[in-house]
Amino acid sequence: MATQAPTPPIAPANVPDSLVRSVERYLYEEAELLDTWRLHEWLELFAPHGQYQVPSTDKPDGDPARDLFLIQDDRFLLEQRVNSLLTRAAHAEYPHSRTRHLITNVRVTDATDGRLTVTANFAVYRVRSGTVDTYVGQYRHILLQDEDGSFRYELRKSVLDLDALHPHGKVSVIL
Structure with missing residues (x-):
């Protein structure tokens, strides 16, 4: 069963x-x-059961069990994605694009029993062949906090604010 991040509350929890x-x-x-x-x-930032999701632009709050997602990877598929991106077989990313991930407005909206609900705004710039693609949106993550204070992703969800993926038409980098 897929882990789904809840819609974030308006006010952050007292953390x-x-x-x-x-x-x-x-x-x-x-x-x-x-x-x-x-x-x-x-x-390695993912728990063994961790997931990486990017909902479609027309259903940002979609349910991964029922709705089409641009990316819906469990740990196995995520390993395959990483291995593919690092080879010449990933034509859209060979040679690798230059990317810049900008993160702002980080909020921990719940922290209960070592499980944190985190939201943040993002802008990811992808530069390739003289073209700059911009992806903007909100992260809706669930992090697990280990006893030593380190974190692992249970869910890493990137919700795009774009109406569509035009002009680039694809997500070939990790948002």
């Missing part, structure tokens, strides 16, 4: 600033891994 800062640092370090194409290291 310590130190926890929010730790989550911000985690997201910034993840962005660095993606922008430098260290995808095997990035994959």
Whole structure:
């Protein structure tokens, strides 16, 4: 059964600033891994049952059990995606695009029993062959916090604010 991130509440939960800062640092370090194409290291940020989802632009709050998603990867499929992106077989990303992940407005809206609901706004710029594609939206993540304070993704969900994927027509990088 697919894990689905709840629609975020309007007001954040009363969580310590130190926890929010730790989550911000985690997201910034993840962005660095993606922008430098260290995808095997990035994959280690996921729990064994972790999922990566990108809903379609026409159903941003869709249910992955019923609705079409642009990306709906469990850990196995995510490993396949990473391996593919790092080979010449991924024609849309060979040679690799330059990307820049910008993250802002990070909020921890719930922190219960080591399970954190996190939202953040993002802009991902992809530069390839003289063209700049821009993806903007909101992250809706569920993080698991280990006893040592480290985090792992149970759900990494990128909800696009775009009406459609025009002009680029695809998502060939990890948002």
